[in-house]
Amino acid sequence: MNTAGIRENPSALTERQRGALISLLADEDPLVYQDIRETLISYGSQVVDWLKPYTRDCDPMLRRRACEISLHLGRQKADTHFLAFCLSRGEDLDLEYGTWLLAQTQYPEINVSAYQAILDGYVIELRERLTGCYGPEKILAITNQFLFAELGYAGNEQDYYEPENSYFNKVIDRRLGNPISMCLLYLLVGRRLRFPLVGIGMPGHFVCRFQTPSAELFVDAFNRGKILTKADCIKYLLQSGHGYLEGYLAPVSPRRMLLRMCANLHQIYVDMEQSEQTSRLQRYIVALSK
16 A cells, blocks of 8 residues: 555545544555554654544454554653653752653653652651651651551562563552662652652662761662661672772762663663663663763
């Protein structure tokens, strides 16, 4: 099928012509399907609205292909948005906003407001429990009890290298993550409560630091909020063969934290031999490294 003429003037398509074109997605000839798919994608993000009624069509092939193209276009749009964010923000970028933009590059249809409401709900519950509570140890104990014992958040030790461990919507859905995403949860909840928390990007691990004029404690959110001292962190660095430099326990800027999240995903996709995903994450790494 020759669709070159249609490509040249997409704005001239009537609703009926669009429907006729989209109906060909169900054609059993793979060459026809590929041609129609390329034509639709060439029109850009407006096609998502065209396809929306067909994502619930009774024809399973048409439904599946309409969903696949919508997802592809959604990811393209999210990719552009996230790259622009990375290139236009400094070291103190909005980490939470950037995290959701990264998640949308894989899951473009997620309802970010709904996930933020979940975090806000955690904070409402914790704020009530923390009323009248003083001392860092007590504050962290109550927070850990709620997040890890009651809500069941945990480090994903069984499938440490699953990509889902790095996309924050999936972390909340499954209540599983890797060290940096579990610390991200802790930071986003803690900052809503105005905890003096920062991320600490040690080699090979990631923890949070809770620091007041009288106390310095480290929280290993991957290990259900285990409380560590500075001496414990130094011991870990020495035993794991990294050695100790003062900079290893320095706070990580939001930009560097987002970069590390992307670098983790990049390595996962390299190991999975997913070239398209690898290239996508490489673009983010380059943008965040500038």
